[in-house]
Amino acid sequence: MTGSAPDRIWADALLALRLFASDPHGFGGVALRAAPGPVRDAWLDRLRVALNPGAPLRRMPPGIGDEGLLGGLDLAATLSAGRPVTQTGLLAAADGGVIVVPMAERLEPGIAARLAAALDTGRAGPEGAPARFGLVLLDEGRDDEAAPTALSDRLAFRLDLDAVPPRLALADAVSPEVTEAGSEDDPVEMLCTLASAFGIASPRAPILALRAARALAEVGLPGATVTAARLVLAPRAERLPEPAPEPAQESEREETPPGENQERDEREPAPPEDVVLDAVRAAIPPRLLDLLLAGGLRRSEARAGRGGRPEAVARTGRPVGHRAGDPRRGRLDLLATLRAAAPWQTLRGGQAGRLQVRKDDLRIRKLRRRVETTTVFCVDASGSAALERLAEAKGAVEALLAEAYVRRDRVALVAFRGRGADLVLPPTRSLTRAKRGLAGLPGGGGTPLAAGLDAALSVALDVRRGGGNAVVVVLTDGRANVGRDGTGGRAKAGDEALAAARALRQAGLPALVVDTGARGGGAKPMADAMAARYLALPRLDGGAIGAAVRAIR
Structure with a gap:
């Protein structure tokens, strides 16, 4: 492929725009990651122009309720007419067009479920009105x-x-880049094989890619299948393809019974060509590629099980809907209460101009507050982590401290060396205080890894009991040689470190283990016992660690 990365990204974005505008409901939609500004506005303006004439383009208001989304009772008209009057919901009003959802990362789960159901069925509302939108x-x-x-x-x-400069987005449209691939006799097999090679488990991905390939082929675009794979499959990659196996030696081929190779070829599909894999891999977004090169994502298995913390009922925060309830245990939603009572006034025999409200009609607001995240760094300051390694660890932690400060999250720092562990920095938002604690962090002595993990677990559980979320990041080479009681012995210290790691796993805490050993691999058993994301960095890279921490959040 030719051209710089921003040129290619913008060209692919415009090609995806054209495909989506041709059939919004068929393609489902676009997840657009971009900060507010001229680049995002330029893309949305081009989408508005590319849509079929008369196709609606609606913006979903924040905090929309079921009545506004699906339709329902028009309260003002009902009270004025003395009979139920319904209103059309946003989904039905956008039939044949597009709905723009701002701040989709904060979308209420119930609203997301209703949008997904409408995408599947093409209908919405109590009467099943047509709602084929993107x-x-x-x-x-x-x-x-x-x-x-x-x-x-x-x-x-x-x-x-995010990588597209405004000057490129505001310039004239660029020509889409296409990839000339080999044979495309069976696009279904190629797309399914590519999805498997990149670890994409969802069956919707190759189906949508096939739909895009057919649309590209209809307009005569060469390399339609591979181009569709770049647009649809590459951003969904969960892993990088494994390298092709070495060709078998002649002696090994002679030992294989005749006909067995033919049967194996019939059972297993041929791997995609290198040019196809390279074309799809080149289209993986840089942010996602960094995570895949670092080893992918792993979450604690206990997080979704009994060890998970139930979500506390929010008493303050922004409104995200309403539910039936007692106003003494929440904030009354007056409009929702009136809407619930209005359809029953005829049966209740109410007087004109007076509304009878019963207990079952009462609605209270559902509130959501932002849950604060505390990143607990557990840093190996022992003699096995040489002084220059400790300096690199401090630099990587400082880079993450700056990011946490921007997000208004908190950080804590536990250091272990000698015979135990110390809480160098309690959970704080103060960047100055955090840097001061790092600057005074000494190094040397034994490696009481179990004590360090115990201290990190204690801090994380305190954060959780306070209603926040905690992420544990351990930077160590994994060579424990001091037990919990301060005595030496590698065997005993190693067993205790594994037991402490399993305790973190049982607590259901998302965790990252950064192996700082010169050769790597020493901290891998501990990461497995912890069910943590493992990152081997012989030379510490603050950017790679930051990407991994953001992923496990």
Whole structure:
């Protein structure tokens, strides 16, 4: 492929725009990651022009309720007419067009479920009105939040325009880049094989890619299948393809019974050509490629099980809908209460101009407050982590401290060396205080890894009991040689470190283990016991660690 990365990204974004505008409901939509500004506005303006004449383009208001989304009772008209009067919901009003969803990363799960159901059925509302629309999910660009997976999985395209400069977006349209591939005799097999090679488990991905390939072929675009794979499959990659196996030696081929190779070829599809894999891999967004090169994502298995913390009922925050309830245990939603009572006035025999409200009609607001995240760094300051390694660890932690400060999250720092562990920095938002604690962090002595993990677990549990979320990041080479009681012995210290790691796993805490050993691999058993994301960095890279921490958040 030719051209710079921003040129290619913008060209692919315009090609995805053309495909989506031709059939919004068929392609589901676009998950658009871009900060507010001229680049995002330019893309949306081009979409408005590319849509069929008369196709509606609606913007979904924040905090919309079921009545506004699906339709329902028009309260003002009902009270005026003395009889139930219904109103058309946003989904039905957008039939044949597009709905733009701002701040999709904060979308209420119930609203996301209704949008997904309408995408599946093409209908919405109590009367099943036609609602064949497409979605544009606007992601403001925060790495610790994302649109609901159940909704974004139904959208064909995922675009990341953060790397596109405004001058390019405001210039004339560029020609889309296409990839000339080999034989495209069976696009279904090629797309399914590519999806498997990149670890994409959802069956919707190759189906949407095939739909895009057919649309590209209809307009005579060469390399339609590979171009569709670049647009649809590349941004969904969960891993990088494994390298092709070495060809068998002649002696090995002679030992294989005749006909067995033919049967194996019939059972297993041939791997995609290198040119196809390279074309799709080149289209992976840089942010996602960094994570894949670092080893992918792993979450604690206990997080979704009994060890998970139930979500506390929010008493303060922004409104995200309403539910039936007692106003003494929440804030009354007056309009929702009146809407619930209005249809029953005829049966209740109410007087003209007076509304009878019963207990079952009462609605209270559902509130959501932002949950604060505390990143607990557990840093190996022992003699096995040489002084220059400790300096690199401090630099990587400082880079993450600056990001946490921007997000108004908190950080804590636990250091272990000698015979135990110390809480160098309690959870704080103060960047100055955090840097001061890092600057005074000494190094040397033994490696009491179990004590360090115990201290990090204690801090994380305190954060959780306070209603926040905690992420544990351990920087160590994994060579424990001091036990919990301060005595030496590698065997005993190693067993205790594994036991402490399993305790973190049982607590259901998302965790990252950064192996700082010169050769790597020493901290891998501990990461497995912790069910943590493992990152081997012989030379610490603050950017790679930051990307991994944002992913496990």
